[in-house]
Amino acid sequence: MSLRVLGQTPGxxxxxxxxxxxxxxxxxxxxHCEDILIDSLDQVYFAGYTTSFNPVTNTDFILGKLKPNGEIDSTFGINGFYTGDFPKANTSTILDVRFxxxxIILFGSGIKYGVADTQFIYVSxxxxxxxxxxxxxxxGTISGAFLTHYNYPGSMAVLPNGKILVCGSAYDSTTVQDVPLIGRLLPNGRxxxxxSPTGFKYWDMTGPMQNAGNLFPNMPEHGAGGFFDGILEVNGNYFLSGFYNSGxxxxxLMAMIDSTGSFVPxxxxxxxxIFQNNPLLSNKIVASARFGNDILLGIHFDDLPPNDDFVVQVIDTLGTxxxxxxxxxxxxxxxxxxILVHNNAFFVTGYSTLNGHIQPGFExxxxxxxxxxxxxxxxxxxxxxGLLEEHFQLNDEAGSTCAAAYGNYLVVGGYLNQVSGSNITDFGILKVFDETTTSIPEFQEEPLVIFPNPAQDMVSVHxxxxxxxxxxxxxxxxxLKGVFSTSxxxxxxxxVSGFPPGIYTVxxxxxxxxxxVSRIMVR
Incomplete structure (x- = not known):
């Protein structure tokens, strides 16, 4: 659990x-850190890719774990890390992680480096x-190549029923363009x-969503078309966002489909x-989050001019x-x-570059x-x-890519330039206090009395x-459930009979x- 600490202020x-x-x-x-999580015990998980220059090798995916005090948890994986390549790939990265x-569910990409047009999406x-x-x-892993061997992952969501949503793009050799892709897996990964028969559907940018089969023609091109980069569950439907390249x-680009894979009319x-926030620039939706009755969209411009801003577009659930x-x-x-929503507020994280450092190669x-x-x-x-900027006491590059929250804490992940010999970049992680109150609630160390535990239906909390x-x-x-007492x-x-099997915090x-605070196992 997250304890409030005297003397801390937000930020x-x-x-x-x-x-x-x-x-x-x-x-x-x-x-390089691509995604980050923090759990109810203040343990931090960070994911992305790593590689070595001695000798030069391809990237491996990596998932690391930190204790609440920031130390590597050596009991996790091998000395604190789970790393390697996805099946049939020799270059791998994790783009999204979800509890x-x-x-922990991993969503990433794998390439058979040196073999044309062999990029696959992976869920592990x-x-x-x-x-x-x-x-x-x-x-332990499911991989997919739909329409061709060139598929790129976007984002992932785990639904309350345990099913897994993923999105991205696939290359359509018939129309010679990328097509947005969405898939749904059962909790067991099938x-x-x-x-759909394969669990995946795609959109050719003109008609309805279509079932995605495994056709596998060898088409090395990768050009214009659409890409779903974000996915959210909204009132039982699936909101997708990304971009469309007209050439x-x-x-x-944004869309809403229902649980059967059809557009919500x-x-x-x-x-x-399909819209442009700024018609003079290339526009992409790179982040999305549900905020009350609205959806927040983080807009990125490829043709970044000096003095560019954080731009957020707000839409309602009808797409207005x-x-x-x-x-x-x-x-x-x-x-x-x-974009992260937490404690009735929302947070935006990303890169911030001084105008004197906008030369190519400096991020x-x-x-x-x-x-x-x-x-x-x-x-x-x-x-x-309202703004926290941190450079880790370095004089070189530092950029944040992802954020997560639980209780009173935010964690922010990214990369740092740490050039020394063959070393180029390291993982960087911040832990930030989020909010405070005028009175400090008292926490009791001994847990609640919950019986029976494990449970299947009715439990007593004493x-x-x-x-x-x-x-x-x-x-x-x-x-999942809040019980207010009147007596x-x-x-x-x-x-708790309607809860999926698992461990829950009470x-x-x-x-x-x-x-x-205590925990209960539901069978």
Whole structure:
């Protein structure tokens, strides 16, 4: 659980994590963080790719684990890391990681380097101890090549029922263009044939969604077309976002499909919308998040001019473009990489480059994290002015690519230039305090009394004083059930029969304001 620490204010780096809130991990000569997670025990998982220059080798995917204090957890995987190549690939990377109730789902890409047109998407699963879950899919991993051998992963989501959504693109040799791709897997990693015979569907940018088969023609080209880079579950439907390349200009692309894989007709124009936020530039949606009744879209411009801003487009769930706002930080050149919603606010992270450093090859000076309220205004109580910029006390490049949150803590992952001999970049991770309160709730170290445990249906939650509320959370912090007490009794009876099997966090609030936390296993 996350404890509030006296003296911390929103935007402060957490002093008990690494070097005053900063952790640098040097695994290979080039290390790059693509995604990050934090769980209810304040353990941090970071993922991406790594490689060595001695001698030059292809990249391996990597998943690492940190203890709450920022130290490598050597009990995870091999000395704290799970790394290697996906099947049939010699160059691999992880782009997305998500918690399942009983492990961690990995979504990435693998290439047979040196063999033309052999890029595949992969979904894999590891246990919480860092070992491959061989009961998942085909001995732990499912791979796919749809329409051709050239497929690129976008993003992933794990639904409350445990099913796995993935999106990206595939190359269509018939139309000679990329087509947006979406797939749904069962919790065991097998294709969900209720979605399509292969579990995947694609869109040719003109008609309805179509079933994606395994055709495998050898077409080495990769050009114009569409790409789904983000995926969200919205009221039982699937919201997808990315970009469309007409061959001359790049436009924002968004769509909404239902659980059967068909366009939702009342979303935008027949289920999708292609638009430009700035018609003078190449536009891409690179991040998305659900915020109340709205959806936030992070817009990136390929033709970045000096003094570029963080740009967020707000839409409603019917696809109507509403508010659009841009934030200019001190005349810097900024580029969104991720959007995170947490504690009734949203955060934007990404690259931030000083105008004097916009030469080719220089990406970012700072890890950048900005906090906004519901009106899209910077929250000036966070880091003093709404913006946290951190360069890890280096004089070289540092850029943030991803963020996650649980309780009072945010973690931000990215890369650092650490040139020494053959070493080029390292993993960089920040841990940031998110919010504070005027009164500090009292935490009780001993757990609640929950019986029976493990349970299948009804459980009793008992405390030494009257309970105000009992709430159940998944391993990723999603609240499944909240029970408010009217009798203010010491014991509450709760029905967990509808919960998927797994381990859940139980948090009870007493009438005096204490938080009591324990765990329960549901079979």
């Amino acid at each position: 402060d780096l957490v002093s008990g994590f690494g070097n005053s809130g900063r952790v640098i991990v040097d695994y290979g000569d080039i290390d 399942a109730d009983d492990g 699963k590891v246990n919480f101890n860092g070992e491959l879950d061989t009961a998942f899919a085909d001995s 294709p969900d044939t209720a979605f 001359t200009t790049i436009h924002c 009342n979303f935008a124009t027949g289920g999708y919308l 473009l509403t508010t659009n706002f841009a934030t200019d930080f001190y005349g810097q050149r900024d580029a969104i990489k991720d 970012s000076d700072y890890f950048t994290l900005a906090k906004y309220d519901g009106a899209g205004m910077l929250n000036n109580q966070f880091a003093g002015n 405390a030494t004083e009257a309970l105000e509320q009992v709430a159940f959370y998944t391993s990723v912090g999603q609240e 203010k009794s010491n014991t509450r009876t709760c029905d 948090r009870a609030t007493t009438v005096s304001g204490k938080y009591l």
